Amino acid sequence: MKVKKLAHMIALMGVFAPAAGPVFAQDGAAVMQRVEITGSSIKRLAKEGALPVQVINYDTIEKSGITSTEQLIRSLSANGTGADNMTSGNNVFGADADRVSGGASYASLRGLGPNSTLVLLNGRRIATFGASAKAVDLNAIPLGAIQRVEILKDGASAIYGTDAIGGVINFILRTDYHGLEVSLNDNFTQHGGGANRRLSLLGGVGSLQKEGFNVMGSVTYDNNEKLSSHDRAFANGFQPERGLSPDTTGTPYANQLSGAGTALGTGFKRPGDPTTYLQANPLSFQGKCDSIPGMSQYQTALWKDVTAATRSTYSCAYDYGADYIINFPVERLNAVARGTLQISPDHKLFVEALYGHNKATAEFTPVQISTSLANGNAYPVGGAYYQDLSAFIPSFDKTKPIIYKWRANPWGNRMQEDVTDNARLLIGAEGVLLGKWDYRAGLSHGESTTKTALIGGYGYTSKIYSALGSGIINPWLSAGQSQTPEAMQLIESTRFNGAFQHGKTSLTQLDGNLSGEVWQLPAGPVSMAVGFDLRREGYNFAQDVDATQILLSPGNAALNEASRDIKAVYTELIIPITKELETQLALRRDHYSVFGSTTNPKISFRYQPNGMLVLRGSANKGFLAPSFTQLYSGRLSQELPNGIIDPVYCPSHPGDPAFCAIARLPYFSGGNPALKPETSKQGSLGMVIEPVRGYSASIDYWAINSQNRILNRTPQIVLANAALLSQNIIRNPDNTINYVNAGWINAAGTKTRGADVSLRGEGKLDSYKWAFNLDGTYTRSFKFAEIEGQPYQEYVGNFYSRDLYLRWKHNASLSLSRGDWSGMLIQSYSTGYKDQLPDGGKAAPPPGFNPNVKAYTKYDLSASYTGFRNVTITLGIQNLLDTDPPFTAHNVDEVVGAGWDPRVADPRGRALNVLLKYKFL
Incomplete structure (x- = not known):
């Protein structure tokens, strides 16, 4: 050589x-x-x-x-x-x-x-x-x-x-x-x-x-x-007979949420049913969730631990997985x-x-939004598109604003x-x-x-919240409908x-x-x-x-x-x-x-x-x-998807969304x-x-x-190991989770x-x-x-x-x-x-x-x-x-x-x- x-x-x-x-x-x-x-x-x-x-x-x-x-x-x-x-x-x-x-x-x-x-x-x-x-x-x-x-x-x-x-x-x-x-x-x-x-x-x-x-x-x-x-036909997230169905209720036709001071109150009951439900969609009551492209009736049996039945039984789901850019x-x-x-x-x-x-x-x-009274983006009483669910929910209070979860399609895909x-x-x-x-x-x-x-x-968050709170934008568009020119002008301004x-x-x-x-x-x-x-x-x-x-x-x-x-x-x-x-x-x-x-x-x-x-x-x-x-x-402040479960206190508070279906839980990394x-x-x-x-x-x-x-200690991992990482779960005086500390560790x-x-x-x-x-x-x-x-x-x-x-x-x-x-x-x-x-x-x-x-x-x-x-x-x-x-x-x-x-x-x-x-x- x-x-x-x-x-x-x-x-x-x-x-x-x-x-x-x-x-x-x-x-x-x-x-x-x-x-x-x-x-x-x-x-x-x-x-x-x-x-x-x-x-x-x-x-x-x-x-x-x-x-x-x-x-x-x-x-x-x-x-x-x-x-x-x-x-x-x-x-x-x-x-x-x-x-x-x-x-x-x-x-x-x-x-x-x-x-x-x-x-x-x-x-x-x-x-x-x-x-x-x-x-x-x-x-x-x-x-x-x-x-x-x-x-x-x-x-x-x-x-x-x-x-x-x-x-x-x-x-x-x-x-x-x-x-x-x-x-x-x-x-x-x-x-x-x-x-x-x-x-x-x-x-x-x-x-x-x-x-x-x-x-x-x-x-x-x-x-x-x-x-x-x-x-591609195979990119289909709604095949429940094979064990696949969307687990999100952020839908183009919004699901209404419960909460103190809102139209649904802290929950509702159906005649003859002692269960208190926490979320509702008028299309679900009518069996018409699938009338909107990409939407379907939420498959509660497939996702019992992810979304409580009290929140999903009368909700629609959305196959946003089929909206991806491959x-x-x-x-x-x-x-x-x-x-x-x-x-x-x-x-x-x-x-x-x-x-x-x-x-x-x-x-x-498109962005998914959960409105609240605190953020000022609830749908107002008297708005042109107010959804009165009294026909389905006897306790529905139409003198109160509606809070909802919505896939904001009028804003278009985030690019x-x-x-x-x-x-x-x-x-x-x-x-x-x-x-x-x-x-x-x-x-x-x-x-x-x-x-x-x-x-x-x-x-801009503040502008979007203000626009939603005006009642001009319709979160409940039926198939074939579109926002009014006034609503689109308002959307453009945000x-x-x-x-x-x-x-x-x-x-x-x-x-x-x-x-x-x-x-x-x-x-x-x-x-x-x-x-x-x-x-x-x-x-x-x-x-x-x-x-x-x-x-x-x-x-x-x-x-x-x-x-x-x-x-x-x-x-x-x-x-x-x-x-x-x-x-x-x-x-x-x-x-x-x-x-x-x-x-x-x-x-x-x-x-x-x-x-x-x-x-x-x-x-x-x-x-x-x-x-x-x-x-x-x-x-960095971020949020987890809806439906997070507190593994420590959910077992002792079954059905309580504050512990068993936490909405947008914040965490830091x-x-x-x-x-x-x-x-x-x-x-x-x-x-x-x-x-x-x-x-x-x-x-x-x-x-x-x-x-x-070297691993990113994700909030999911922190919550899954709550006994070992309890110091990373910061709680409020009532034991609800305030936020989760995550980040890089050896x-x-x-x-x-x-x-x-x-x-x-x-x-x-x-x-x-x-x-x-x-x-x-x-x-x-x-x-x-x-x-x-x-x-x-x-x-x-x-x-x-x-x-x-x-x-x-x-x-x-x-x-x-x-x-x-x-x-x-x-x-x-x-x-x-x-x-x-x-x-x-x-x-x-x-x-x-x-x-x-x-x-x-x-x-x-x-x-x-x-x-x-x-x-x-x-x-x-x-x-x-x-x-x-x-x-x-x-x-x-x-x-x-x-x-x-x-x-x-x-x-x-x-x-x-x-x-x-x-x-x-």
């Missing part, structure tokens, strides 16, 4: 040493490249290093019809099945949701969360998402300019420091391109909506080998169209420029500039425009010193800025449109390393790398207006300018013990200006006893530094400056076998234990176990070349405890509101080529899981309820032709069989998606992908 190639591998500690094969099939050129990197005489085994690394080249990505980095990462079997995608981020549900997602999407290897996956560009860090500083937004990656993607499925804190507990995803850009290439990709769905289009231009001049320089650039424009739940409009512009100067055979300098502009138009359902600009400038040098020491150094600065503007559906909030992250980095052989052993040379990493990270987040004045505004609390300095040094060794066995050792020490130092070691080995077998393994420690938001975000880093211990053990040339298999078993897990840890499997075969059949690949991940166990001291619970195969931990996921591909033609068939598969039980299992589900969500299988087919000069034509059909997402009866208040789950399935249905590429001479 050449010294330079070996040293390069040492410096990156296996990140550039490919392993278990790509998710999809790769062409022959990619295979030869991998052999050249490793320098082995055995084709398949030569590609296997001490660490499990998966490689995907850009040609494979194009042929697969993938049009965004999010799609690519979601196709990885090792990536988690969580709510870190743009569909889930478009609908802010659950108190632990990212309220400033802004169209961002994230990676989450092993399902450990975006913060635990390190995303690199050409082996270096880039700034995290400007709105939340949560992690790197995948939309910031210029997918059209990459050469390949390398996924290290092992902990790497000993190499890169924080964020690498779950693994590393490294996007490698083209660095030496000569020529001009233009490509057009059009991906549109059979059933309408959700089309994706891309236009890409790549060009370069000069040759490093011949002319001593190269200048290249790439510009890519993407346009993703909106896809609404209305466009994919919202996104425009992306990414540009990359790189200039490289070969100043001598052993030294080169380069400058790299990256710019990305991402505009996402998020769209939410926000999130614009993110990403930029990075890198100056670097690479080369060889004294003929044997490889070096690499770079200085970079990157920024990510996100600006959010409210562009529809939002308004609106707020304009700049709302903004955030910015920054990253300045100076790094360098030196690697080479240090001495000779009988089994071969010992090689060593030493390096340093100096970074300054910054973040700020602020509102452009007072968010408390905007009704149900979506923002986080302000965070003033915060920064931290990180200083790190590391060393690595490759030691050949025998001709068959080598070990890799790494040690890194990081010092953070905010919480001190941490030292993390790693050891791995590679043993090849013969030409058909490789054994490998690793053991290491890792850490995850708290984010700026987790440390410093301000105190925010940062915790006392947070400690999350730490981990992890390891892997695997083998690769090639019994016959061209046929191979690998399996790598992995285990990760973490401690001090909770208990996680324990996860599993295995990655890869199968590969390639050969010839007559004049045809074929190749088969399968990459799968088996998760044997994923356990964690929400609070320190609680027993660990198993989540694999069970419903959970944050992430799903599926037993098995895989991607398999079969490719066939002959001459100018090539084709590829891809299968994506994920196992099913136990569904969420309606009513938490407290009520017997209907006979048609299936407690298991079915497995999901999707096929993609593509064909490419290169017979025309300089032209490549690729036609593909994604979701070949037009498979709908599997049905799930989960509560849409906790996970986005009425009747389906965007964490698991692709909602677009069958789509046609057309790719045209032309290379100029």
Whole structure:
């Protein structure tokens, strides 16, 4: 093996040493490249290093019809099945949701969360998402300019420091391109909506080998169209016979509420019925809830513990889950420029500039309003639309105002425009010193800025309340009716449109390393790398207006300018013990200006006893530094959905809404400056076998234990653990809950176990070349405890509101080529899981309820032709069989998606992908 190639591998500690094969099939050129990197005489085994690394080249990505980095990462079997995608981020549900997602999407290897996956560009860090500083937004990656993607499925804190507990995803850009290439990709769905289009231009001049320089650039424009739940029949939240029905009474035709001094008083009784009811809708008494589109009679039997029968028996419900925007409009512009100067055979300098502009138009359902006498927004006596329920409720007092709960459709969908600009400038040098020491150094600065503007559906709280209290606006519109011009003019006067909030992250980095052989052993040379990493990270987040004045505004609390300095040094060794066995050792020490130092070691080995077998393994420690938001975000006031139950006092006050059906319970959340880093211990053990040339298999078993897990202590968790967290539940003198304190804590840890499997075969059949690949991940166990001291619970195969931990996921591909033609068939598969039980299992589900969500299988087919000069034509059909997402009866208040789950399935249905590429001479 050449010294330079070996040293390069040492410096990156296996990140550039490919392993278990790509998710999809790769062409022959990619295979030869991998052999050249490793320098082995055995084709398949030569590609296997001490660490499990998966490689995907850009040609494979194009042929697969993938049009965004999010799609690519979601196709990885090792990536988690969580709510870190743009569909889930478009609908802010659950108190632990990212309220400033802004169209961002994230990676989450092993399902450990975006913060635990390190995303690199050409082996270096880039700034995290400007709105939340949560992690790197995948939309910031210029997918059209990459050469390949390398996924290290092992902990790497000993190499890169924080964020690498779950693994590393490294996007490698083209660095030496000569020529001009233009490509057009059009991906549109059979059933309408959700089309994706891309236009890409790549060009370069000069040759490093011949002319001593190269200048290249790439510009890519993407346009993703909106896809609404209305466009897909499976997005139906009212299927009570299967255990699914809306549990909200915030309806377009308002439900009346009870309360002292109101028309319903503190409750009402029906003739011959001793029960006191607390909420009513005139359509419910008439059996006409379904006369309004999207509305239905509230299914009390399905949600007995969520909404008391006293409140829901005579109420209507609304399927707002079927009003979601599944994919919202996104425009992306990414540009990359790189200039490289070969100043001598052993030294080169380069400058790299990256710019990305991402505009996402998020769209939410109309605001839900619960009126009250205290807020002055009750419907007045004598108003033109006063609903007299005396015919149904003898005790109805029409001399009193009406308070009600209403989905305020006349204001329209809430819309926000999130614009993110990403930029990075890198100056670097690479080369060889004294003929044997490889070096690499770079200085970079990157920024990510996100600006959010409210562009529809939002308004000033005080103005909206005043308008509702006037009686001019009608909360009880029948089908086909509309507000009067006077009412619409009043509604328009309440609106707020304009700049709302903004955030910015920054990253300045100076790094360098030196690697080479240090001495000779009988089994071969010992090689060593030493390096340093100096970074300054910054973040700020602020509102452009007072968010408390905007009704149900979506923002986080302000965070003033915060920064931290990180200083790190590391060393690595490759030691050949025998001709068959080598070990890799790494040690890194990081010092953070905010919480001190941490030292993390790693050891791995590679043993090849013969030409058909490789054994490998690793053991290491890792850490995850708290984010700026987790440390410093301000105190934010929010509200929980209606129907919250006080677990302490509801049992002793059955039927009392003050304890058993609490309306809009307030809570506070925010940062915790006392947070400690999350730490981990992890390891892997695997083998690769090639019994016959061209046929191979690998399996790598992995285990990760973490401690001090950084979790958002949501109000739901606080209430569910009231005995352990009673200090976080602030009560009034009458024992009703005043508010709940929530926020970030160091909770208990996680324990996860599993295995990655890869199968590969390639050969010839007559004049045809074929190749088969399968990459799968088996998760044997994923356990964690929400609070320190609680027993660990198993989540694999069970419903959970944050992430799903599926037993098995895989991607398999079969490719066939002959001459100018090539084709590829891809299968994506994920196992099913136990569904969420309606009513938490407290009520017997209907006979048609299936407690298991079915497995999901999707096929993609593509064909490419290169017979025309300089032209490549690729036609593909994604979701070949037009498979709908599997049905799930989960509560849409906790996970986005009425009747389906965007964490698991692709909602677009069958789509046609057309790719045209032309290379100029």
